[in-house]
Amino acid sequence: MPKQILLTPYTPITDEATSFMNILSTDGDGNIIVITTGGTANVFTPIVVPDIKGGSESFNTFNLVEGNGYQLAITFDVPYPNTNYAINLAYSTANNENVFINYKSKTITGFTIMVSGQLNIEGTMPYIDWVTTSF
Numbered sequence: 001m002p003k004q005i006l007l008t009p010y011t012p013i014t015d016e017a018t019s020f021m022n023i024l025s026t027d028g029d030g031n032i033i034v035i036t037t038g039g040t041a042n043v044f045t046p047i048v049v050p051d052i053k054g055g056s057e058s059f060n061t062f063n064l065v066e067g068n069g070y071q072l073a074i075t076f077d078v079p080y081p082n083t084n085y086a087i088n089l090a091y092s093t094a095n096n097e098n099v100f101i102n103y104k105s106k107t108i109t110g111f112t113i114m115v116s117g118q119l120n121i122e123g124t125m126p127y128i129d130w131v132t133t134s135f
Helices: none
Strands: 003-007 020-026 032-036 041-048 052-058 063-065 069-075 085-092 099-107 110-117 127-134
Touching: 052 069, 085 099, 085 110, 110 127
Parallel strands: 003 041
Antiparallel strands: 020 032, 032 041, 052 127, 063 069, 069 110, 085 127, 099 110
16 A cells, blocks of 8 residues: 655645655556655655635624625635635524524635624624635
């Protein structure tokens, strides 16, 4: 079985023991073949780590959209390469409310959070927590 190597879009292809000079090719089974600085050919199985982004948005930063509740545009610092990512949203408040959260306008650079329902925005301001994960 080939060794495993961690490949992400943001890190160089290295491991703790060896630095690689060159990726030669793949072997047809999804493995990559590399030449180390010592001249040895090695076969590795790439492990792709999903890109994860997240944040916590105070409700006082949301905009009122007449007839549609509130919304806030989320813009990523670094865009995804495509729209193959999942969005998870959570509403956190001490109040018992019937609140609905969802999203729209998913792009590589971000998405829009939508909040509707029976909102009590008096007192402690609620937060919307979000996490995106590439797939």
